[in-house]
Amino acid sequence: MSAAVLLPLRVVERNIVSYRRTWVILVSAMFEPIFFLYGLGVGLGRLVGDLDWQGDMITYAQFVAPGLIATSAMNGAIFDMTFNFYFKLKENRTFEAMLASPLSIAHVLDGEMAWAMIRGGFYSVTFMGVMYAFGLIASWWALLIPLAALLVGLMFAALGSFGTTFARNWQDFDILFLITQPLFLLSTTFFALEVYPTWLRPVVQATPLYHGVDLIRDLARGTVDSSAFGHVAYMVIATVIARRLVNKRLGKLLLQ
Amino acid sequence: MASKPVIAKDLSKAFGDFVAVDGISFEIEPGESFAMLGPNGAGKSSTMRMVSTVSPRTSGELQVLGGDPLADGSAIRSRLGVVAQEDNLDAALTLRENLMVYARYFGIGWKQAGRKADELLEFARLADRAKAPVMSLSGGMKRRLTIARALVNEPDMVLLDEPTTGLDPQARHLLWERLYQLKERGVTLLLTTHYMDEAEQLADRLVIMDQGQIVAEGSPASLIAQHVTREVLEVRYPADSTVDFQTLGLRNEPLADRTLVYTDDGEGTLAKLITDGHTPTSSLVRRASLEDVFLALTGRTLVE
Structure with missing residues (x-):
């Protein structure tokens, strides 16, 4: 294996070792989407009744669950690439120590992104199991959901760390929730794009989580069409650009 | 290792308008213990960062372990041990894990990494705390662990940036003793300090730096004989x-x-x-x- 793959894996290993004792924290976040599914999808769903999804009448839980996969991939990745990333960058200077070894900034960043992606993907896959148990998966296309969730995780790993490189202190992370909460609530996770007035729809479609939610919902419902290419392209391009920017920012912060 | 571990020629480092290192030249011999002595802001740490390949030079030439830090950073670092001025041990890991994980960064296998970690914990006199979290350590213990960590790859040269700043006298002496042992083993040491006694204790040769420049060079005894x-x-x-x-x-x-x-x-x-x-x-x-x-x-x- 080449150094570009092997060295980032050592960073992943470090994170595995560090979470070995605190795995409870890792696992506990797994339950969050399950609570949302039950509280909103099942509970609130009673009041909402069935709704129309591309010609099919589906329950509200069937509508919400795929959105929760995407948000759990986002949350899993974001947590590692914001709070933990900041701790390693500024407080504990873990990255500084890593850069005294053969690792370079790109290796460190790729390793952290891979780990965040794995973490986000782990939540998504466990939640998929819950969905299956609840009878909320309607298509063989759903087998591609883990891949889509990994892409969502990777994109938010890159975006999250990019924002974190500008954080000056812990208080700055309050802004993070001002971004992730609206994304969580408004990216068609809980209601369809058609609910928005026409002029607002392009704004929603320009935000990152929307693409994950819509793609995963199509996969879960088996309503995949050409829009899937657009979603994948958006997320791949956002990931690549953000990763390059973070790489640059880290160089500025750590190698001067 | 036949070639000189460090060759610097007219080496400069500027941050915007501020010139931190102003055209210094020096060479370090294999197995030598070489110190940079000077007050805060003399340019010691900036020089150190350039040698450890994490800070690109502004001008001049620099060769570290036979390579160019700008081009061969990763290869150079694989043969270096670096002890930064401020502790950057991994707070999420135990002492032993710190050493093992760090050994992995150098491509050392898990088994070998475990053996190395135990050996180095012994060297740092921290074996009884192998499973303790790093946060529970005193300042002196953290320094010792940081130095132990810098040795996981059996480096040809160890860089120490103000290794004993902020330590009590007892901790300093224990650290000096360990560094002296390294020197005996033939490891090249490059250290910065603003303690004269430290330089006199540890350095075969030193440069005195002030405002980014080298103002004197020689062995501690010869510098004293020459200037005072x-x-x-x-x-x-x-x-x-x-x-x-x-x-x-x-x-x-x-x-x-x-x-x-x-x-x-x-x-x-x-x-x-x-x-x-x-x-x-x-x-x-x-x-x-x-x-x-x-x-x-x-x-x-x-x-x-």
């Missing part, structure tokens, strides 16, 4: 005293609270001052140190 006298007489007089050392023909350095008189015979000079009617309120005769060299070269004390 064998002994120093420190005398204190009341504020209204009119003793004029210049007319008495004594080389001196007036400080805020006392005057240093450079002499080869401290007791004799003191006796002469007293017979001449210039009895000081207090006096001290001591061996000259690198502190005096620095003072003589720059007119300023090293540690304010």
Whole structure:
């Protein structure tokens, strides 16, 4: 294996070792989407009744669950690439120590992104199991959901760390929730794009989580069409650009 | 290793308009213990960061372990051990995990990494704390672990940026002892310090830096012989005293609270001052140190 793959894996290993004792924290976040599914999808769903999804009448839980996969991939990745990333960058200077070894900034960043992606993907896959148990998966296309969730995780790993490189202190992370909460609530996770007035729809479609939610919902419902290419392209391009920017920012912060 | 571990020629580092390192040249011999001595802001740490390949030079030439830090960073770092000025141990890991995970960064297999970690914990006298979290360690223990960590890859050269700053005397001496052991094993050491006694203890050769430049170079003993006298007489007089050392023909350095008189015979000079009617309120005769060299070269004390 080449150094570009092997060295980032050592960073992943470090994170595995560090979470070995605190795995409870890792696992506990797994339950969050399950609570949302039950509280909103099942509970609130009673009041909402069935709704129309591309010609099919589906329950509200069937509508919400795929959105929760995407948000759990986002949350899993974001947590590692914001709070933990900041701790390693500024407080504990873990990255500084890593850069005294053969690792370079790109290796460190790729390793952290891979780990965040794995973490986000782990939540998504466990939640998929819950969905299956609840009878909320309607298509063989759903087998591609883990891949889509990994892409969502990777994109938010890159975006999250990019924002974190500008954080000056812990208080700055309050802004993070001002971004992730609206994304969580408004990216068609809980209601369809058609609910928005026409002029607002392009704004929603320009935000990152929307693409994950819509793609995963199509996969879960088996309503995949050409829009899937657009979603994948958006997320791949956002990931690549953000990763390059973070790489640059880290160089500025750590190698001067 | 035949070639010189570090060759610097007209090496400079600027941050915007501020010139931190201003055209320094030096070479380090294999197995040598080389120190950079100077006050805060002299450019020591900037030099150190350039040598450890994490700070690109602004101009000049720099060769580290036979490679160019700008081009061969990863390969150079694989043979370096770096002890940064501020501890950057991994707070999420235990002592042993810190060493093992770090060994993995160098591509050392898990099994070998475990053996190495145990051996180094022994070396750092921390074996009994192998499973403790790093946060529970004292300052001195953290330093020892950081040095142990810098040795996981059996480096050809170890860089230490102010290794004992902020440590109590006992912790410093234990650390010096460990560093001396490394030196005995033939590891090249490059350290910065603003403690003269540290440089005198550890360095075969040193450069004195001030405001980004090298103002003197040599072994501790030769620098003292070259720039100051064998002994120093420190005398204190009341504020209204009119003793004029210049007319008495004594080389001196007036400080805020006392005057240093450079002499080869401290007791004799003191006796002469007293017979001449210039009895000081207090006096001290001591061996000259690198502190005096620095003072003589720059007119300023090293540690304010």
